[in-house]
Every structure is written in C-alpha cells, then in structure tokens.
Amino acid sequence: MDLKKTPFYQKHLQNKGRIVDFSGWALPVEYKSTLAEAEAVRKNCGIFDASHMGEIVIRGVNAFSFLQGLVPNDLSIINIGQMQYNLFLNQSGCVIDDLMIYRMKNSFFCVVNASNKDKVVKWLNDNIKPGVEIVDKSMEYSLLSVQGPEAVKIIEKVFDCKGVDSEYLSFKEIKIKEEEIIISRSGYTGEDGFEIYLPWENSNQWWDKIIEEGNSFQLKPCGLGSRDILRIEAGYPLYGHELDETINPYEACLDWVVKLNKNFVGKEKLSKVKDSGVKRKRVGFIMEGRAIPRQGYPIHSKLGVIGEVSSGTYSPNISKFIGMAYLDKDYAKIGEEVEVEVRGKLYKAKIAKFPFINIKTKR
Amino acid sequence: MSDFKFTKAHEWVRVQGDAAIIGITDYAQSQLGDIVFIELPKPGEMIKKSSQFGTIESTKAASELYAPISGKVIQINNELIDNPQWVNESALDKGWMAKIKLEDSEELDDLLDESAYKEFVGKEI
Numbered sequence: 001m002d003l004k005k006t007p008f009y010q011k012h013l014q015n016k017g018r019i020v021d022f023s024g025w026a027l028p029v030e031y032k033s034t035l036a037e038a039e040a041v042r043k044n045c046g047i048f049d050a051s052h053m054g055e056i057v058i059r060g061v062n063a064f065s066f067l068q069g070l071v072p073n074d075l076s077i078i079n080i081g082q083m084q085y086n087l088f089l090n091q092s093g094c095v096i097d098d099l100m101i102y103r104m105k106n107s108f109f110c111v112v113n114a115s116n117k118d119k120v121v122k123w124l125n126d127n128i129k130p131g132v133e134i135v136d137k138s139m140e141y142s143l144l145s146v147q148g149p150e151a152v153k154i155i156e157k158v159f160d161c162k163g164v165d166s167e168y169l170s171f172k173e174i175k176i177k178e179e180e181i182i183i184s185r186s187g188y189t190g191e192d193g194f195e196i197y198l199p200w201e202n203s204n205q206w207w208d209k210i211i212e213e214g215n216s217f218q219l220k221p222c223g224l225g226s227r228d229i230l231r232i233e234a235g236y237p238l239y240g241h242e243l244d245e246t247i248n249p250y251e252a253c254l255d256w257v258v259k260l261n262k263n264f265v266g267k268e269k270l271s272k273v274k275d276s277g278v279k280r281k282r283v284g285f286i287m288e289g290r291a292i293p294r295q296g297y298p299i300h301s302k303l304g305v306i307g308e309v310s311s312g313t314y315s316p317n318i319s320k321f322i323g324m325a326y327l328d329k330d331y332a333k334i335g336e337e338v339e340v341e342v343r344g345k346l347y348k349a350k351i352a353k354f355p356f357i358n359i360k361t362k363r
Numbered sequence: 364m365s366d367f368k369f370t371k372a373h374e375w376v377r378v379q380g381d382a383a384i385i386g387i388t389d390y391a392q393s394q395l396g397d398i399v400f401i402e403l404p405k406p407g408e409m410i411k412k413s414s415q416f417g418t419i420e421s422t423k424a425a426s427e428l429y430a431p432i433s434g435k436v437i438q439i440n441n442e443l444i445d446n447p448q449w450v451n452e453s454a455l456d457k458g459w460m461a462k463i464k465l466e467d468s469e470e471l472d473d474l475l476d477e478s479a480y481k482e483f484v485g486k487e488i
Contacts, residue, residue: 018396033451034422035397225396225422290400290444292420314399314422321399343418343425 006051007142007203015221023115025052027224034225035316041189041230042317042357045148046222047210054117054138055197056124059107062131067101067108070127072249072266074259078103083169083184087249087257088120089266093273095243095252096123102171102184109182111143113239127265141182142203146210147193147230149360150217155194158209159183168192168361188227190234190359229313232322235284235354241295241311242282242324251278251326280307281332284354287321291342293349298341299325306331309340315356322356323349367455368474371483372413374431375455376474383471384462385431387419389454390484395421398447403439403460410436410463412470417460419450432470434463 003026012019017028027049030037040046058067068075073086080103088096097116102109112120117138124134146155159181161174171184179199187193198206211219228238237243237252248266249258250273260271287293293312298305312323323340331338334353339346368376373391377384392398400420410416410430417428439461443449450458465471475483 029423030396033397035399229422290447292399292422292425294425314397 004052006049007200008049008051008144008207011204011207011221012049017221017223020224022224023052023113025114027052028221030223030225031221034223034229035314037220037222037226038229038233039316040218040220041148041191041222041226043148044218044220045146045150045154045193045214046220046226047207047214048145048147048222048224048227049143050145050195051142051200051203052114053143054112054114054120054136055141055143056110056112056117056121057107057135057137058110058124058132059135060132062129063106063108063133066127066129066132069263070124070265071101072258072264072270074262075101075103075108080105081170081172082167083171083186085257087254088123089249089264089270090245091266091269092245093248093266093269094245095239095247095249096120096245098237098239098243100184100186102182104173116239140200141197142200144196144198144203144207144210145187145193146196146214146219147187147189147191147222148219149192150214150219151191151193154210154214154217154219155183155196158206158213159196187361188234188236189230190236190355190357190361191230192361228311229315232311232313232324233315233317233355233357234359235324235356237282237324238311242326247326248273248278250274251280251282253282278329280326281329282310283325283327283332284352284356285323285325285338285340285349286352286356287323287340288348288350290321291340291347292321293323293325293340293342293347299327299349300339300341300346301331306338318356320356322352324354327351367477368431368471369477369480369483370429370431370474372429372431373484374429376431376471378465378471379462381468382437382462382464383432383434384459386459387428387450387454388480388484392450392454392458395419395423395426397422398450400425401443401447401450401460403444404436406436406438408436409466410434410461419447428460430463431474432463432465432467434466436461437464438462 182197307327336351
C-alpha cells in the first residue's frame with residue numbers, strides 16, 4: 001500500500017529526513033539526530049509535521065449535548081476559544097482514543113490520533129443523534145507544531161498576531177489572505193508551544209516562513225523519534241502504548257479527566273472501578289544502568305513478573321534511560337526498586353514520578 | 364584507509380601484527396542512528412567469526428554485533444561503554460570496539476577491501 005503523504009513531504013526529503021511508515025503516513029522519524037532534535041526543543045525550539053493527526057468537526061444544534069454525553073471530561077467548563085484534553089471510552093470504560101477538543105463558536109473541533117481516526121469517525125456515527133453532524137476534515141487541515149521556549153517569538157512574527165499572547169490550551173482562528181488558520185497554544189512536549197492548523201493545499205509557504213523566521217532562534221525540524229522522547233519525558237501517554245481498549249483512565253493515571261458528576265459512555269463501569277480500585281497502574285521509571293526499556297519488556301520484583309514496559313527511551317535532557325510501565329498496584333510506588341528484563345538480562349530500575357522534566361507550558 | 368578491511372555485515376577490521384582492532388562502519392552507524400548503548404565481550408573471552416560478540420542499541424532499535432574474525436579478546440574500548448555516541452562521531456577511530464588476537468589469519472582473506480565494500484554499500488564511506 002502506498003503511504004499517504006503530508007503537504008510537507010518534499011520538505012522532509014529536502015532536509016534529508018529518514019522517512020518511515022507511521023500509521024500509513026510517510027513521515028520523518030528523524031532528520032539528522034533524534035537526540036539532538038529532542039534537546040533542541042527543550043533549549044530553543046523545533047518544528048514537527050503532525051499533519052497525519054485526524055480532525056473531526058462536530059456541529060449542529062445538538063452538538064454540545066451529543067459530545068458532552070460521550071466524553072468523561074466536562075465540556076461545560078471550557079469556553080469558546082479554549083481546548084480540553086478528553087477521551088472516548090467504550091462501555092467497559094476503556095479508551096477508544098484520546099483527543100483534544102477545541103470549543104468553537106458553533107462547533108467542536110476534535111483532534112484525534114491518526115491510527116484511530118477511521119475507528120473514531122465510525123464510532124461517532126454509530127452514536128449519532130438528530131441535530132448533529134459529523135464531518136471528517138482530516139484531509140483539509142495540515143498541522144505544524146512549533147515547540148520550545150523560543151516558539152512564541154517565531155509564531156507571533158510569522159502570523160503577525162498578538163493573539164497568541166494567550167493562555168495555555170487556548171486558541172485563535174485567524175484569517176490571512178482568505179486562508180483560515182487555527183493556532184492553539186498547546187503541544188505534546190511539555191514545553192511552551194503552538195499547534196497550527198493550515199489549509200492543506202497551501203501549507204508549504206507556512207513551513208518556509210516559519211523556518212525562515214526560526215533561523216535566528218535555532219529552530220530545528222524534528223522527527224517522530226524526538227516527539228516520542230519529549231512526550232515520554234513529559235509523562236504524556238501515547239495511544240497504543242499507555243492507552244488502548246483494555247485500559248481504563250484510572251489505571252492510566254488520568255483520574256483528572258473523569259468527571260463522575262456528569263453522564264458519559266463508560267461511566268457505569270468506571271464508577272465501579274473507582275469504588276473497587278485498580279489492579280494495575282501506569283508508572284514512570286528510571287533505569288540505573290544503560291539499556292533502553294522497550295514496549296512489552298517484562299518488569300520483575302524479587303517474587304516474579306509484576307508488569308511490563310509500555311514506552312521507553314533514552315532521555316538526552318536528563319541523560320538517563322527512562323520509561324513508563326503498567327505495574328501491579330502494590331508496586332506502583334515512587335522509589336520502589338524493580339528490575340526490567342532487557343534481552344534476557346535483568347537491569348535495575350526505580351519507580352519515579354513523572355513528568356521526568358519540569359513542564360514549562362504557559363499557565 | 365588501506366589497512367582497513369570490511370564485512371558485508373558492516374564491521375571493519377584493522378590488522379596490527381597478529382592482532383586486529385574491530386568496530387562498525389560509518390555506513391552502519393548512519394543507518395542505526397544515535398547510539399545510546401554498547402555491550403562488549405570481556406577481555407579473555409573467545410569470539411567466533413559471524414557469531415554475536417556484543418549488542419549495539421540506538422534510539423530506534425537494538426542490533427547484534429557480529430564478529431568479523433575469530434580470536435581472543437585482548438582489550439576492549441572501555442571508554443566507549445560510557446560514550447556510545449563516539450560510534451556516531453568517529454566510527455573508524457574513537458568508536459573502535461575490541462582488539463582481538465587473531466586465531467586464523469586466513470579468515471582475513473574473506474574480508475572486503477575498501478573499494479569492494481564501497482561498491483557493496485553503493486555509496487561513499
């Protein structure tokens with residue numbers, strides 16, 4: 001099957017990006033060095049092509065009540081111009097997808113994982129109500145994510161708008177020469193940053209403008225490899241690693257997303273989970289020695305296997321091998337000493353608080 | 364670089380008398396990406412041609428290191444264990460891995476010279 005290409009595909013080739021298949025999309029895993037890219041974002045700034053993400057618009061007179069009735073987080077607490085992290089859950093209270101919901105004037109703009117987009121569109125349509133329209137706009141918007149302490153200077157210049165002098169998790173819809181652009185102060189790195197949704201067809205000019213303006217701020221094009229390091233450092237879950245249709249939000253340490261004082265799909269089951277407690281829990285851990293913990297590696301206590309790694313990497317920003325795991329709740333305590341089985345050998349690790357870095361998103 | 368020999372598994376061998384220094388090629392490191400972990404045999408261990416003698420791990424994946432020649436490990440690059448990025452920075456020099464006492468010098472005949480290796484990878488090394 002041919003891989004889908006984002007509008008920035010040629011830019012990736014020009015920058016010698018190493019292209020891989022990511023959920024059917026041809027995207028760069030790195031340009032020159034994954035580690036250098038991950039460091040650049042914490043120090044200066046980086047630009048990521050995230051155009052593979054799915055954008056689904058939900059509109060109609062009953063759009064609010066429809067969506068509010070599906071998701072566990074409370075949509076009524078955000079205003080127009082604000083966005084919220086949320087989940088779609090199945091009847092067992094486990095995660096169909098995690099997403100950001102942008103509250104617009106007459107609609108909700110849902111940004112979902114590329115790998116789950118088709119599944120989510122189908123699920124939404126299976127649950128549709130009168131007065132609700134679901135529109136898949138994934139091929140209408142490209143997405144550039146500019147992340148890092150210098151990002152704000154670049155974005156304000158390129159888009160000539162003070163509008164981005166805004167709170168974290170808020171957004172502006174702007175119009176430049178008839179092009180409708182959405183800019184949100186958000187990201188997946190734990191740094192201050194922006195996500196910019198652009199009309200698919202004319203996206204390239206914006207890449208060029210951001211790169212040009214970013215030159216004096218050491219802006220670096222960054223691939224998926226560094227994106228993964230940065231989100232692990234920030235303790236953010238990734239669907240397919242920390243989230244799937246067998247994991248509930250309490251296990252995933254996403255308790256804060258679940259509002260049991262409202263209705264949503266999966267509530268009945270989650271209320272019971274809350275009362276009885278979970279058997280396993282998502283934790284962060286730091287390896288004592290050198291070895292990358294990778295998804296699926298078993299984790300041992302003195303008595304046997306107590307869980308497994310969901311994600312792991314080498315963090316160039318704290319110079320340690322770090323990871324996330326699901327562990328038997330009795331062992332899911334900060335400071336607990338465990339061993340990770342890497343290629344048949346046991347390596348010592350300690351359960352640690354995540355995020356592993358100081359989150360610097362603007363509050 | 365004339366005293367370097369190469370394998371199709373992208374290792375290099377540099378003969379010094381009855382011993383040889385081994386490592387991986389610049390092409391290999393460029394394909395692996397940022398190296399973060401290297402596991403080498405201990406001095407005194409015997410390694411066997413085409414068998415695994417160590418492990419190298421990049422941000423992307425862990426790979427086995429295959430011995431280009433057989434023999435006894437005389438010395439390893441201990442500093443490399445703490446500085447695995449040297450393989451990226453200097454695969455043929457600071458990134459050396461082990462010094463091997465040659466067991467069978469005829470094995471050297473199977474190795475590629477620089478031009479043959481270049482042709483094999485189809486690019487400049």
